[in-house]
Amino acid sequence: MQFDYVIVGGGSGGAVLASRLSEDPSVSVCLIEAGGDGGGILVRAPAGIVAMLPGRPKINNYAYETVPQPGLDGRRGYQPRGKCLGGSSAINAMLYVRGHPSDFDDWAHMGCSGWSFEEVLPYFRRSEGNQRGDSRLHGGSGPLKVGEQQTPRGITEDFIRAGMECGYRRNDDFNGEDQEGVGYYQVTQFYEGPRNGERCSAAAAYLHPVMGRANLTVLLQTQARRLLLQDGRAVGVEVRRNGRIENIRARREVALCGGAFNTPQLLMLSGIGDPDELGRHGIPVQHALPGVGKNLQDHLDFIISCKSGHTDLFGLGIAGGIALTRAIMEWRKTGKGMIATPFAEGAGFIKSSPQLSRPDLQLHFVISMVDDHARKLHLGYGFSCHVCVLRPRSRGEVGLFDADPLSPPRIDPKYLSDEADAALLLRGTRLMREIMRAPSLRKYRLHELYTEGVEDDAALMQHIRSRADTIYHPVGTCRMGSDDMAVVDPRLRVKGISGLRVVDASVMPTLVGGNTNAPTIMIAERAAEWMRDGDAAADAAIINNHGKELTA
Template identity: 70%
Template sequence: MEFDYVIVGGGSGGATLAGRLSEDPAVQVCLVEAGGDGRGILVRAPAGAAAMISGRPRINNYAYRTVPQPGLNGRRGYQPRGRCLGGSSAINAMLYVRGHPDDYDDWERAGCIGWSFDDVLPFFKRSEGNQRGESAMHGASGPLQVADQQSPREISNAFVRAAMECGIPRNDDFNDGVRQEGAGLYQVTQFHGGAKNGERCSAAAAYLHPVMSARSNLTVMTGVQAQRVLLDERRATGVEIRRDGETDTLFARREVVLCGGALNSPQLLMLSGIGDPEELVRHGIAVRHALPGVGRNLQDHVDFILSCRTQEKNLPGLGPMGLLNFAKAIPEWRRSGKGLIATPYAEAGAFIRTSPDLDKPDLQLHFVIALVDDHARKLHGGFGFSCHACVLRPKGRGDVRLNDADPATAPRIDPKFLSHEDDVARLLAGVKKMREILHAPALQKYRQAELYTAGANTDEELLSHIRARADTIYHPVGTCKMGTDAMAVVDAKLRVHGIANLRVVDASVMPTLIGGNTNAPTIMIAERAAEWMRGPLTFDRAELDARRPATSLERPVLQAAAAGAQAHPAHATVRSGM
């Protein structure tokens, strides 16, 4: 089977890219996804996220685990990632957050030319169909539906008032490009109006589902596991896949694009012989192209949750009253798109600074209208509310490596949470500020005892709780980072250094973590990539070499690559001469 573009991974990056590229009827686009079609009721009903995110059972979720984390008392962290069309946008809390404008200006200052906020803003707007309408900062006609919440709980408004009582200004638009700081209700990626009113708008629902049956030039394969990228010397020619127990090959006339996310894209590169030579040789994989940065530079938002019990009954909860609330909410949601089923759970939040000397927020809060414990894997009866605090720009750096050379094996994930003392200090400061907000007068009538931390008052006691229960809030990035330095994996147009016709288009290309949720930025990245890819394709070896000269580490390995391929013929390319 031969196509112009073969895209691996149907998440936020892949769904967006496939949808945009297939707008041109002259090109043939193939998208392969390991999971299902992302159309089920748990995806469409926003409240279904609680069932999927827990990974029990593993519905639409890889449910990965990290290696033991010394900063978390040796615990293995949990890493839920979407496994269906739409990827993690099909199982997340739907929050539409772009990050701070300085985040993108920092990318350009680091050598990623063309990635300043002014450069990326048009692509955010192109993707966005905001209920509030067109403005200098927002788009209204894009496929990604962005809406005000259908029916937020009153307790969420109380959280905003509590934050204001603690000196945090109100902010009704975290994405206005001017002032991210403040507290408010989040906008969400949710359909507003029409037959789908109140349903989740995943990247697949926005870019793929409406056109899959209408475009003969778009082939979408689900339940397909990518095995490796096929290479003819220094050019990608296709992808080896496995479906229904059989191995097959998809050839790409123009480009192969990896959109597996920060955990799976580096894994597939390494399985294809592209990466750190020491890592590849350790698993018996021939070195086809040495790129030591593959899998390095992992960054994620480390997060801690404070939870309180409440007598408020108009919330999600376990027990007879909680089940009755959901039962009554189902017909309301089907009829109007409103009610408890439409909730993103994290209805309100804030961006705050740990010091007035900072020029932008360094912490994000997510206020959740339910008791949250261990990613909804530990359940509690009754009702409650929770608040997350996460460090927006952590200094700790982890990595993604291989456990073995089997594509079906999960990657080895090591975020190195709380390995940097600055991250520890910021998270502690965030927890203390979060607790101040939860104890403000506006929340007094809702608040009962804290679930775990009621007796913790000193820094040492709070740090003990942090190390016992902190974990990810699901924003891994950076493992195929964009740039020109020795550890960069892709250039400023997302082309893999040293390999023609191969790009990475997902959150893994972010050189540094943005100050916010990562779904909207990933869709923006894919919108940018589509713009470049629709131009004429050229392959010039001198230009390929000039993108980033081989480092002193790479040169001897590149010379030995051919010998390595002969030593491990199972990983040699199966097609040549293109």
């Protein structure tokens, strides 16, 4: 089979790219996805995350693990990743957060010309169909539905009040003029029509509505094995499909959209990467690119959970079972109620010190007890709060265990390898705890699940090392830039290989100050424009804007 464009991975990047490129009826597009269609009830019902996230069994989820982490008492971390159309946007908490505007300005200052906030803002707006309508900072007519939460619990409003009691201002738009404060997250969820209350994954927004296009071919349950290279050019992808090995060829470009773990893995399996890593697994070097798999960054997250006597929460008990049955009926009828919840209803972007210019800590307030990614369940009811360091200094890597395309990638985030991250996470935990102990939340508390009575720094730090884990934002393993360790240039073209781009979170040079789904969709909107309209026009625009030519 031969197409103009071949896209590997149907997640947030790939779904956007396939949809936008196939808008041109004169080109043919093939999307390769290892999982299913991402349209089942567990994806559509937001509360279905509790069945998919734990990975037991693996439903729409790769359910990866890290190698043992010295900074986490030698534990293996858990890394859920979406395996279906929509990717991780099909199994996440639906939170719409772009990051702080200065994060993108930082990218531009690091040599990624064209990626300042004012330059990426039009692509955020293009993607966004915000319930609040058009404004300078928001789009009202884009395919990705961004709405207010359907039926937040009363405790979430009390969490916001508790934050205000601790001196934080209320913020009704974390993607607005100022990120700092406490409030409700907006969510990627349908807010009107027959799908009201359903998850709006990247696939539901961009891909499912256009699957009938004659020029778009979507191959499900199809495993990419390696890239096909010819004379320094990517000309296709070798896949396993229906038990057979096939070659899918690309006349124009191949785009890798597998995410921060699977994209570097596929590059390395194809002989593109660090020669030392490839040599350990007997993979012939096709193109030496030492930055592939390096620069892994992730948001390490610590949770404090509290038992509660209030049953208007998501929990295990007779009252909860009855309420859940009613909630399912309510959601199917109106799109509202407990089934419509993102669970992480309350938000906080706070500073560890008032002298800082931007928040360096993020809070997720959850209407249930959360323990080990919902893999450990507790009878009764409760609530949780998460804290993560927004711009960690620790850097990890992704490598290979072997040369088998069906093996998982070797994931080593090197959490807390920089002691500054540990100190800031401890500080963030104390600030989070102040909010959880504020008067407005006091009526809900019985006791903390693990940390009741733990007050001194050393003991609290030990709890962090024994229970902290990802909050699902890995980036950076094919970072863009103009230096020798960059994998792609600022237009996302793989250095030294023509006809090959990376369009996913792996290209981010640094983590943004927030969740990563919205920025990934923005990145794909930009890439689609370059691929559709040609790089020459994009180069000229950037040269005009910046007065200097980019490194190709």
